[in-house]
Structures are given as C-alpha cells and as structure tokens.
Amino acid sequence: MGIEPAEITETPDSKPLRVERLVWPATMKIATVARYLDASSSLVRKFMADPVDPLPAYRLGSDYRIDRVDLDAWKARRKAAVQPGTGVDALIAELRAAPR
Numbered sequence: 001m002g003i004e005p006a007e008i009t010e011t012p013d014s015k016p017l018r019v020e021r022l023v024w025p026a027t028m029k030i031a032t033v034a035r036y037l038d039a040s041s042s043l044v045r046k047f048m049a050d051p052v053d054p055l056p057a058y059r060l061g062s063d064y065r066i067d068r069v070d071l072d073a074w075k076a077r078r079k080a081a082v083q084p085g086t087g088v089d090a091l092i093a094e095l096r097a098a099p100r
Helices: 030-037 041-048 068-081 088-097
Strands: 058-060 063-067
Touching (some): 030 068, 063 068
C-alpha cells in the first residue's frame, strides 16, 4: 500500500538531477516583490502607500522598482514594530486583567 518510489534507470548519457537555488534579483518589480513576500500585488501597492512606514520604491519608466536591500530593511522594521506585549496583545492582556 502507499506510494512506491519509481525505479531510476541511468543511461550512460544521463546527467544527475540538479536543483538550482532560487536567487532573488537585487531590484524587483511589484509582481516579484509579491512573490518574495508571499502576498498579492495589490497588498504590495498598499504597503507602498502606507503613510507611516511606506515600502521604499522608485519609478523606472512606467514600472515601480524596489531594491531588495531596502525591502529586507523595511521587513525588519515592520517585524520589530510588532512585538508581543504591544498593540493588540497588550490590550487583550489589560482587558483580561481588569476587575469585573
């Protein structure tokens, strides 16, 4: 029962399977940033329009470009801003601790 592994037959001219690692480009378009962040393109555009901490982007012709270095720094800032004990987590803890 179950899935049986396929038999691998090698021929003299066969080459071993080679898996290449995906390397993200240094400068990305919005669609590439969406894949990098595992988000939609519209969410990336909303991140770019955020009034508090916008995603750094520049216009090149008719496209927007985002440098990966700036994107990684922006992600680190966003991640550091959301720490346990702040925001919603602190509010929930405060409400649970309040006398009834």
